[in-house]
Amino acid sequence: MHLTKEEEKTLKGEEGETRRKAMELLVALGELDDADRLVPITSAQIAGASYKTIGDAGLDFLQEFSADAKVAVKSTLNPIGMDRENWKEMGIPESFAKPQNLILDAYRRMNIELTCSCTPYFIGNRPNAGSDIAWSESSAVVFANSVLGAHTNKEGGPSALAAAIIGKTPHCGLHIVENRKPKVAIRVGLELAFDDYTLLGHVIGRKIGQEVPLITGIDPMEDEHKALGAAMAASGAASMYLFRNDHKACEQFDTIEERIDVGEEDLDESRAKLNTSSDEVDLVAMGCPHLSVREMVDIATFLKDRTPIKRCKAWFCVARDVAKHCPEEVRILKKFGSVACDMCMVVAPLEGFSKVTATDSAKAGTYLPTLCKQKVVFATRRDLLRMISK
Numbered sequence: 007m008h009l010t011k012e013e014e015k016t017l018k019g020e021e022g023e024t025r026r027k028a029m030e031l032l033v034a035l036g037e038l039d040d041a042d043r044l045v046p047i048t049s050a051q052i053a054g055a056s057y058k059t060i061g062d063a064g065l066d067f068l069q070e071f072s073a074d075a076k077v078a079v080k081s082t083l084n085p086i087g088m089d090r091e092n093w094k095e096m097g098i099p100e101s102f103a104k105p106q107n108l109i110l111d112a113y114r115r116m117n118i119e120l121t122c123s124c125t126p127y128f129i130g131n132r133p134n135a136g137s138d139i140a141w142s143e144s145s146a147v148v149f150a151n152s153v154l155g156a157h158t159n160k161e162g163g164p165s166a167l168a169a170a171i172i173g174k175t176p177h178c179g180l181h182i183v184e185n186r187k188p189k190v191a192i193r194v195g196l197e198l199a200f201d202d203y204t205l206l207g208h209v210i211g212r213k214i215g216q217e218v219p220l221i222t223g224i225d226p227m228e229d230e231h232k233a234l235g236a237a238m239a240a241s242g243a244a245s246m247y248l249f250r251n252d253h254k255a256c257e258q259f260d261t262i263e264e265r266i267d268v269g270e271e272d273l274d275e276s277r278a279k280l281n282t283s284s285d286e287v288d289l290v291a292m293g294c295p296h297l298s299v300r301e302m303v304d305i306a307t308f309l310k311d312r313t314p315i316k317r318c319k320a321w322f323c324v325a326r327d328v329a330k331h332c333p334e335e336v337r338i339l340k341k342f343g344s345v346a347c348d349m350c351m352v353v354a355p356l357e358g359f360s361k362v363t364a365t366d367s368a369k370a371g372t373y374l375p376t377l378c379k380q381k382v383v384f385a386t387r388r389d390l391l392r393m394i395s396k
């Protein structure tokens with residue numbers, strides 16, 4: 007991999023030990039992926055922020071790393087395991103909150119914005135088409151590549167942090183235009199409702215693994231893209247898709263090697279895989295990925311003339327900066343549960359107080375059993391709202 011004179015100096019440690027370590031990691035990863043050089047990035051999105059997932063070893067690493075490192079580009083943080091303001095009311099123990107706050111302190115020292123959200127593109131980290139970025143939240147990676155047209159690989163937490171510090175990332179994978187061409191065509195032969203997009207993503211992820219698909223027969227809104235991409239990256243390893251409404255569009259790509267039809271029976275199969283319980287629900291959780299303003303309005307509109315049923319907890323997970331934009335909706339939602347800012351249901355210690363979680367997200371449905379020991383009731387958003395209101 008070719009390095010500039012400046013980059014060589016950084017690698018020799020002439021700009022300090024932390025920048026040396028960050029450069030060393032980028033060079034090692036670049037050589038592994040046959041990168042020819044490093045490419046400047048306009049932003050980073052950094053995962054690995056919950057105490058539940060990184061533990062004491064991760065906290066020690068961040069405390070050491072943050073002693074003399076600052077990020078070189080706009081950098082936002084993924085959700086953590088608790089609401090920074092309401093963790094106590096939500097049942098998060100102090101033994102979790104303390105180290106979680108130390109992790110945030112370390113990221114703050116490095117000038118990383120404590121956005122604590124998996125939807126950075128709703129709150130000021132929205133890259134332009136064609137820009138190179140280094141993001142590590144899988145759902146946001148798919149959104150950035152597929153909807154915004156930015157270029158990013160699915161970074162790990164440490165590699166996104168290293169890229170943020172150096173301001174560059176290896177030029178490989180989806181940073182190269184040739185690698186962004188579709189290999190598989192997915193023909194969707196059915197009318198999709200909002201709740202079907204997460205299932206469609208789950209189906210496609212299962213069928214294609216990490217290839218770039220061209221999906222035809224769909225014309226999603228942003229929230230539907232958000233659900234589709236998150237599920238696709240969770241059930242498979244894809245980091246990007248192309249989409250067209252017209253099935254004939256696949257004739258424009260000579261790179262397509264395989265064609266797959268998706269129908270109602272595929273969605274039913276995914277629904278059956280995700281819905282693993284009929285037990286009494288302890289927690290109803292929405293907002294994986296975090297809710298948009300439009301979704302907050304939609305939920306509040308449905309709930310505003312209904313009465314809460316307090317037989318289980320309810321979480322509406324949302325970026326704090328999105329919640330600030332819809333105070334009236336937040337007021338309505340709070341009658342029915344917690345407006346859970348900063349946090350992700352999957353990296354929260356919810357196994358401490360819940361055995362059965364109901365969700366409308368195929369990504370959450372994929373991870374809740376393994377990461378949170380939950381049985382999952384998979385349902386539509388309307389059905390979740392009916393579980394907590396009458």
Ligand code: F3S
Pocket residue numbers: 084085124143145236293294295296323349350351352353369370373
């Ligand atoms: Fe976001 Fe957590 Fe879901 S990071 S996409 S709420 S698993």
